[in-house]
Amino acid sequence: AQTVTQSQPEMSVQEAETVTLSCTYDTSESDYYLFWYKQPPSRQMILVIRQEAYKQQNATENRFSVNFQKAAKSFSLKISDSQLGDAAMYFCAYRSAGGNQFYFGTGTSLTVIP
Amino acid sequence: KAGVTQTPRYLIKTRGQQVTLSCSPISGHRSVSWYQQTPGQGLQFLFEYFSETQRNKGNFPGRFSGRQFSNSRSEMNVSTLELGDSALYLCASSPDRGSYEQYFGPGTRLTVT
Numbered sequence: 001a002q003t004v005t006q007s008q009p010e011m012s013v014q015e016a017e018t019v020t021l022s023c024t025y026d027t028s029e030s031d032y033y034l035f036w037y038k039q040p041p042s043r044q045m046i047l048v049i050r051q052e053a054y055k056q057q058n059a060t061e062n063r064f065s066v067n068f069q070k071a072a073k074s075f076s077l078k079i080s081d082s083q084l085g086d087a088a089m090y091f092c093a094y095r096s097a098g099g100n101q102f103y104f105g106t107g108t109s110l111t112v113i114p
Numbered sequence: 115k116a117g118v119t120q121t122p123r124y125l126i127k128t129r130g131q132q133v134t135l136s137c138s139p140i141s142g143h144r145s146v147s148w149y150q151q152t153p154g155q156g157l158q159f160l161f162e163y164f165s166e167t168q169r170n171k172g173n174f175p176g177r178f179s180g181r182q183f184s185n186s187r188s189e190m191n192v193s194t195l196e197l198g199d200s201a202l203y204l205c206a207s208s209p210d211r212g213s214y215e216q217y218f219g220p221g222t223r224l225t226v227t
Binding site: 006033035037043044045046091095099100101102104105107 | 147155158169
């Protein structure tokens with residue numbers, strides 16, 4: 001089974017600074033999707049960014065970007081110009097292209113310091 | 115479009131009881147997945163339903179079951195509740211089985227005492 005590992009249970013960043021959240025995964029498949037989800041306190045989980053494994057170009061969504069290293073099976077999330085509203089639990093997730101099950105990491109709790 | 119809704123939002127039950135949680139997917143979405151979220155464990159996949167059939171099941175005991183209705187609404191049931199079943203139960207809907215889009219509901223917070 002695929003596994004997703006987030007080795008940083010907690011991270012903090014000063015407002016307006018940049019922070020990188022780490023994620024590694026284990027799979028023998030070549031075609032898959034990777035995701036970062038954000039879960040604010042007591043609020044719904046929402047999709048932050050998605051990366052298709054067959055795309056070499058790293059995905060970017062406004063202040064959020066990823067560093068996808070397929071050979072190293074690494075998928076980190078960079079948040080630039082951090083804002084107070086970025087404080088949340090962030091989950092890395094994997095889904096094989098041929099399957100329908102998502103595998104999630106254990107999450108990284110991000111604190112933004114004013 | 116309305117988002118994924120889950121009812122009830124909070125539940126307190128006693129060990130040994132059973133509980134039923136409900137999930138209404140986004141209109142037009144046909145796939146519903148359930149997850150159990152606990153601190154330190156992250157989200158663990160329970161099962162996925164599509165066209166009223168369970169398509170995938172995670173590594174949970176048979177006390178956890180579910181179903182999907184013809185309107186795509188889904189319910190999950192946990193029988194003989196244990197203290198360890200205390201968790202946030204999340205439902206997620208997708209347009210179709212092959213879709214990588216997954217939209218989460220707010221969850222049902224279950225506390226077992």
